[in-house]
Amino acid sequence: EGQPIHIGNGSNVQDFVMLHALETFAQGKLVEKNLVTVDGKKYAVYVGSNVSLAHQSQVHGPAAVGDNTFVGMQALVFKAVVGKNVVIEPGAKVIGVTIADGRYVPAGKTIAAQSDADALPEITGDYPFAKLNEGVLHVNHEFADGYLAASGSAGSHASSPAPGGGSGH
Structure with missing residues (x-):
């Protein structure tokens, strides 16, 4: 099994999300090809801060998902x-490529060639899901704050994240 798996602060991991990775140690040695490097550190799976991993999405390492990204x-x-x-809209597949900042993958599309990844459209103001992640995070942060208040726990979602660094319902 691959390790480590990182989930950044403020991220939202929904029901039935799968985070998994290929083997990162074999016979006591690091398997470099099964790791990604983010800010000089190696991970089997890296999920940045304020990321939404929607219901039944999968991130299978070696993989990294940058900050403020929505995986449908x-x-x-x-x-x-x-x-x-x-x-990444619902049902899309991103396999073996690098997706540049500020792009979107249309629903149901499979992106498995770097040339296709490079041709993905940029998110502009008229893109209907441009603010989707902000809305999802807002709702789930409010939910976490309400849960903490109802349970009598001190703090907020930002200072007391759910296990794994995320919050959600």
């Missing part, structure tokens, strides 16, 4: 690096 329902990220501020 039943989407797959496998052996890929996804930039910051990206939207």
